[in-house]
Amino acid sequence: MGVLRRRPPLILGAAAHLLLLLDCACSTSHSLRYFETAMSEPGQGLPQFIIVGYVDDQQFVQYDSDTKEVQPRIPWIRKVEKEDPQYWHRNTQNSQGHELAFRLSLQNLLNRYNQSGGIHTYQKTYGCELRSDGLKGGYRQFGYDGRDFITFDKETLTWTAAEMEAQVTKRKWDADLAGNQYKKQYLEEECIEWLQKYLDYGKETLLRTEAPVVKVTRKADYDGLETLVCQVHGFYPKEIEANWVKDGEVWQEGTLRGLVAPNSDGTYYLLLSVQIDPEERERFRCRVEHDSLEKPLDVAWEKEPVNLGLILGAILGVVAAILLVSGIIIIFIRSK
Structure with a gap:
């Protein structure tokens, strides 16, 4: 499934931040990451709901509550249409469903935190990574008002609550064994398959090398x-x-x-x-x-070479200026 995922204008918590800034030493790793954010009220010209997808550090798709459709953000993603003509329609429908579900979840959290008024955010980030050593990584995490809320552990098929208010969600999601097994399968298999497909579409830029x-x-x-x-x-x-x-x-x-x-x-x-x-x-x-x-x-540090041409040019410029001034003075004296 090529369902669109996201990048919010806000950041989750420390764990998500580390995932976003992950640096491997030589030999390239690649990642497919999605971010989504719902806001309780419009603010600063931002849509109330947005989904953004990234391959490595390149944004390739976006959906928001203003346009109501998934849109390409980089030319190479257009290649998907040749083998998957329904790609944009399917992902638009899925994203519209995500928007509705996210708005309902945000309202539930406002009630759970006993909040009314002001701008509040509910966020989700998930994705997968093909690491340079051949290992595969994946994560799924939610945040509320910029703080970690709940995180999926795909090895144990359980959820870790970061706040007391997330305990209700944890108990409900831990009980959904089939749903958790699918999330693990998506991160380890389906997401990786889409990552490999996108890397092929964008290989001219994503797989290039430029020397430092x-x-x-x-x-x-x-x-x-x-x-x-x-x-x-x-x-x-x-x-x-x-x-x-x-x-x-x-x-x-x-x-x-x-x-x-x-x-x-x-x-x-x-x-x-x-x-x-x-x-x-x-x-x-x-x-x-x-x-x-x-x-x-x-x-190593190297001393900047002396630019003899520049120095000679400066000297000649000074000499020319002196001669010009001298000529003007002589003409002035003679005219007296």
Whole structure:
């Protein structure tokens, strides 16, 4: 089933956040993730209900309560129509059903929390992952007002309540053994099949590789030390391994590492730094490993070369300006 899933404008809790930011070291993993959000009232121009689907970090479909239909968000998903002409109609009907069910669930939660008025949100996120080591992962989680509410454990076929108000839901859903078995089967089989299909449709972008550009800069610190900053940018896919090495060995002391973040062109960038004694600068390298590279890159700080052409141009410019001013002064004196 290619039912549309979602990404809300809000975030669930810490567990979901970790799932979204999952980074694997080299060798690519791929994921199919869906997010949906229902809001008790319209707010800030957002629809009251929205469903968004992602393959890796590319949004490919969306449904919302304003349009009332599933719509493509990237060209390659149009390929599905050739072998599945009912794809858009079927998913639109399913999504409309999800919208109705979600609105009813949100109203039940408002009553359970004894709330009236204000904007409240009910969210769901689920999906699957093909990991670089061949293992398959999957998750299904709900949140209320930005907090974890209840999470599915597909290994035990049970639900974990994150709040007291979720205990009622847990007892009801734990008793639905057939429904839980289907959810496990969907995450481990059906979702993976759709992920593989989408990867094939979008292979020109989803399965491409672009090599990172690596540059090391430095800045002096107040205490006589200095910080080397390794800028790694323009790479795809997202999975990358980057470390500071000293004399060829991985070095952790005094290091900071940012998150892998997206660029506007669909590639990624990463920054990592290390604080060092300037006298040991030549012993440090930024080592980068990526699927696009045949072997690791070891990049050291290099002094910017002197641009003789630029300096000569500046000198000639100054000389020309002096001659021009001198000429003007002479003409002025002679005219007296």
